[in-house]
Amino acid sequence: MKSQSRASNRNTHDVIVIGGGSAGYAAARTARDAGADVAIVDQGPLGGLCILRGCMPTKAILRSAEIAALLRRAKEFGLSPVSAQADLSAIVDRKDRLVREFAEYRIEQLQDPTFTLYQSQAVFLSPHEITVGDTILSAGSFILATGSRPCEFPIPGLDRAGYFTSDTILDLRTQPSSLIVLGGGAVALELGQFFARIGTKVTILQRGCTLLSEMDDDVGRSLEAALRAEGLEILTDAQLLRVTHDSRGKTVWVVQDGRERSYAGEEILQALGRQPNIEELRLDLAGVEIVGGRIVIDGAMRTSQAHIYAVGDVNDVTPIVNLAIQQGEIAAYNATHHGRPSKELDHRLDAEVVFTDPQVAVLGMNEARAKADKIPYIKASYPFADHGKALCLGESQGFVKLLAAPQNGEILGAQLVGPEAGELIHELIAVMYYHGTAADVMRIPHYHPTLAEIVTYPAESIVERLGV
Ligand SMILES: Cc1cc2nc3c(=O)[nH]c(=O)nc-3n(C[C@H](O)[C@H](O)[C@H](O)COP(=O)(O)OP(=O)(O)OC[C@H]3O[C@@H](n4cnc5c(N)ncnc54)[C@H](O)[C@@H]3O)c2cc1C
Numbered sequence: 001m002k003s004q005s006r007a008s009n010r011n012t013h014d015v016i017v018i019g020g021g022s023a024g025y026a027a028a029r030t031a032r033d034a035g036a037d038v039a040i041v042d043q044g045p046l047g048g049l050c051i052l053r054g055c056m057p058t059k060a061i062l063r064s065a066e067i068a069a070l071l072r073r074a075k076e077f078g079l080s081p082v083s084a085q086a087d088l089s090a091i092v093d094r095k096d097r098l099v100r101e102f103a104e105y106r107i108e109q110l111q112d113p114t115f116t117l118y119q120s121q122a123v124f125l126s127p128h129e130i131t132v133g134d135t136i137l138s139a140g141s142f143i144l145a146t147g148s149r150p151c152e153f154p155i156p157g158l159d160r161a162g163y164f165t166s167d168t169i170l171d172l173r174t175q176p177s178s179l180i181v182l183g184g185g186a187v188a189l190e191l192g193q194f195f196a197r198i199g200t201k202v203t204i205l206q207r208g209c210t211l212l213s214e215m216d217d218d219v220g221r222s223l224e225a226a227l228r229a230e231g232l233e234i235l236t237d238a239q240l241l242r243v244t245h246d247s248r249g250k251t252v253w254v255v256q257d258g259r260e261r262s263y264a265g266e267e268i269l270q271a272l273g274r275q276p277n278i279e280e281l282r283l284d285l286a287g288v289e290i291v292g293g294r295i296v297i298d299g300a301m302r303t304s305q306a307h308i309y310a311v312g313d314v315n316d317v318t319p320i321v322n323l324a325i326q327q328g329e330i331a332a333y334n335a336t337h338h339g340r341p342s343k344e345l346d347h348r349l350d351a352e353v354v355f356t357d358p359q360v361a362v363l364g365m366n367e368a369r370a371k372a373d374k375i376p377y378i379k380a381s382y383p384f385a386d387h388g389k390a391l392c393l394g395e396s397q398g399f400v401k402l403l404a405a406p407q408n409g410e411i412l413g414a415q416l417v418g419p420e421a422g423e424l425i426h427e428l429i430a431v432m433y434y435h436g437t438a439a440d441v442m443r444i445p446h447y448h449p450t451l452a453e454i455v456t457y458p459a460e461s462i463v464e465r466l467g468v
Contacts, residue, residue, distance in 0.1 A: 014141070014336070026328030027331050043119070047106050049147050151272060153272045178203070178267070186354040208237070297310050362415045363425055365403055367403065400457075427452060
């Protein structure tokens with residue numbers, strides 16, 4: 001299927017994937033495996049957000065903070081108290097080492113000779129042509145996977161005061177004495193707790209009424225209680241007004257309940273979200289429709305131009321890696337199987353994990369969505385504080401909540417706050433994958449004593465109420 005003509009710097013491919021991160025690589029691999037001649041265009045640095053500035057570096061540094069927090073609890077477990085003094089520079093060295101290894105592997109994958117890799121920025125010239133450096137490329141299908149960047153938020157004075165984002169704070173080697181975190185989403189909370197645990201005074205200023213405000217209120221409130229107990233200062237429902245700075249540090253001014261308050265700190269982490277990387281692609285020349293800063297896509301990942309797909313963070317649907325990968329695979333399948341029914345993403349099993357301690361894991365339907373969409377459900381919760389294994393581990397914060405269909409007990413969703421929630425959720429994903437019921441969760445053998453057993457208790461109360 002290869003039809004390249006290098007003359008006059010013009011090449012043609014079956015499928016061109018723009019962006020070689022998690023979504024783009026998954027798309028390229030899938031299209032190649034379907035027999036297409038695939039080019040990947042990436043302006044670099046190669047590796048993608050997940051490896052370079054997202055999932056992996058954050059999880060690497062969180063591990064250091066988790067160990068520091070446990071060491072500080074030595075006495076509680078009958079051990080001599082330990083002083084866990086953090087060395088941020090050494091933590092960053094360890095993170096950099098791991099990231100380098102992960103990135104090298106991804107770069108090898110991108111440089112595989114079964115792809116043509118162009119290391120350059122891609123800019124559309126027309127719906128079927130892009131420029132990459134001094135070469136014009138055309139293709140039957142394009143898959144946009146250019147990811148996202150921290151959003152620019154117009155808070156008066158913030159730019160002048162200076163601030164970190166998750167992209168830049170991961171390289172900070174001198175620990176600030178205090179940090180004001182703007183935002184109460186996953187990135188804000190993971191990084192906020194990290195700095196608090198290594199000894200920085202952390203204040204979280206959140207616009208929503210609860211932390212993780214897109215999740216059910218009980219999830220945000222439970223995590224908030226745990227973080228407060230650890231010493232983080234948290235203000236919710238805080239509208240950001242302005243930022244001032246002087247030689248002593250930075251001050252963030254907010255209004256809450258009609259009252260103006262100020263919070264001073266040495267540094268600011270702006271974690272108010274990310275925005276898709278679309279401006280430089282010249283999607284106007286490709287005829288791709290954008291509404292409110294977002295590329296319009298359908299369930300098959302197609303944009304308003306049927307041969308151009310958008311996957312991963314660039315479409316701003318679900319900025320989560322496993323979903324970015326699925327989207328890439330679906331787009332690539334559709335781009336290489338013309339005339340067959342399109343594949344579409346099934347959002348039923350969408351899950352999200354927040355790697356705070358306690359962790360948060362949510363899956364499928366939540367109460368807020370069920371109520372908004374008038375979907376009937378029954379629910380049952382069980383606290384980790386009543387669970388034997390959690391008590392043995394000294395990890396008693398949080399709960400497990402299951403939502404089930406009232407007619408047959410099919411599990412519709414789950415919310416967990418607690419130890420290893422990000423691991424425990426996978427049993428429920430498997431149950432939901434097979435359309436399993438609360439009765440199934442109750443009957444599946446669970447080893448004792450394990451954290452995993454906890455899901456059987458809310459399942460049992462749902463079964464009792466259903467009378468099945
Ligand atoms: C701090 C943080 C922690 C996170 N933790 C998690 C987590 O624990 N679990 C999870 O599931 N998700 C997590 N995420 C989200 C996850 O990292 C992203 O959803 C995912 O990496 C997005 O992948 P992508 O392929 O869409 O984009 P990217 O990986 O960003 O890839 C985009 C690629 O496009 C290239 N590019 C951009 N513009 C152009 C252009 N014009 N021409 C050519 N190339 C271009 C870039 O160089 C880049 O390589 C986290 C995110 C952050 C910020």
